[in-house]
Amino acid sequence: MIELKGRLAEIAGYVPQGSAIIDVGTDHAYLPIFLVQRGRCPRAVGVDIHAGPYKSAVEQVGLQGLQDRINIYLGDGLQPVQPGEGDVVTVAGMGGTTIVDILQAGERVLAQVNRLILQPMVAGASLRLWLMQHGWGIMEEQLVEEDGRIYEISVAERGTQPIPSEIMLELGPRIVAKKDPLLPKLVGNRVEALEAVLAQLGKARSPGLEVKQAEIRNKIRLLQEVLA
Numbered sequence: 261m262i263e264l265k266g267r268l269a270e271i272a273g274y275v276p277q278g279s280a281i282i283d284v285g286t287d288h289a290y291l292p293i294f295l296v297q298r299g300r301c302p303r304a305v306g307v308d309i310h311a312g313p314y315k316s317a318v319e320q321v322g323l324q325g326l327q328d329r330i331n332i333y334l335g336d337g338l339q340p341v342q343p344g345e346g347d348v349v350t351v352a353g354m355g356g357t358t359i360v361d362i363l364q365a366g367e368r369v370l371a372q373v374n375r376l377i378l379q380p381m382v383a384g385a386s387l388r389l390w391l392m393q394h395g396w397g398i399m400e401e402q403l404v405e406e407d408g409r410i411y412e413i414s415v416a417e418r419g420t421q422p423i424p425s426e427i428m429l430e431l432g433p434r435i436v437a438k439k440d441p442l443l444p445k446l447v448g449n450r451v452e453a454l455e456a457v458l459a460q461l462g463k464a465r466s467p468g469l470e471v472k473q474a475e476i477r478n479k480i481r482l483l484q485e486v487l488a
């Protein structure tokens with residue numbers, strides 16, 4: 261039996277009992293193996309675009325004796341998957357824009373999927389915007405801290421749910437609404453990064469500098485207001 265901790269364990273927690281997951285960017289296939297071994301998923305699919313992680317996933321599935329319940333494919337995103345092979349898609353550990361590209365190109369498979377569990381490393385706002393514009397409503401979100409870094413998990417299902425402001429897109433509407441315990445730390449990190457940009461801009465001389473500085477100060481103010 262393999263064990264999961266932190267980020268991947270939290271993602272596993274959002275997979276409904278009895279569902280079949282398609283894990284894109286599966287790497288060692290730890291998530292599908294864990295879910296099948298725990299009886300949460302009767303079967304699963306893992307996909308990876310690179311030969312190294314693909315081989316590692318095939319090897320792990322073989323070592324655990326799960327070849328008849330977990331299919332591992334080599335390929336880009338949802339391209340190698342047949343519609344109906346899974347009803348939940350997980351994509352973790354990639355940039356938000358890469359996740360958008362994978363979802364955008366995978367509509368053929370997504371037509372039979374009813375839940376997405378996504379963990380972008382960066383560009384969460386772009387991913388949330390895409391979800392909102394393509395008929396996916398964010399029904400749950402969570403922050404997880406692992407090895408000093410904060411990760412965002414978004415769970416989406418079919419439906420419409422407007423995200424009311426740019427700052428909500430950036431931080432996650434559910435994370436803000438439920439006042440996730442890690443929200444102050446996430447906001448602190450974002451403010452710190454913007455202050456570093458302001459300090460750099462302070463040393464520069466270029467046209468439009470003051471406008472840029474004002475935009476950043478406004479964003480810092482909006483971020484801090486979320487915690488007020």
Ligand SMILES: C[S@@+](CC[C@H](N)C(=O)[O-])C[C@H]1O[C@@H](n2cnc3c(N)ncnc32)[C@H](O)[C@@H]1O
Pocket residue numbers: 268284285286287288307308309310313335336337338351352353354358362
């Ligand atoms: C950082 S690892 C994350 C592994 C695992 N999902 C996790 O969260 O721990 C990213 C994996 O995604 C794979 N990957 C990147 N782009 C991909 C794509 N377009 N389609 C399938 N796999 C992809 C990489 O080869 C790599 O194995």
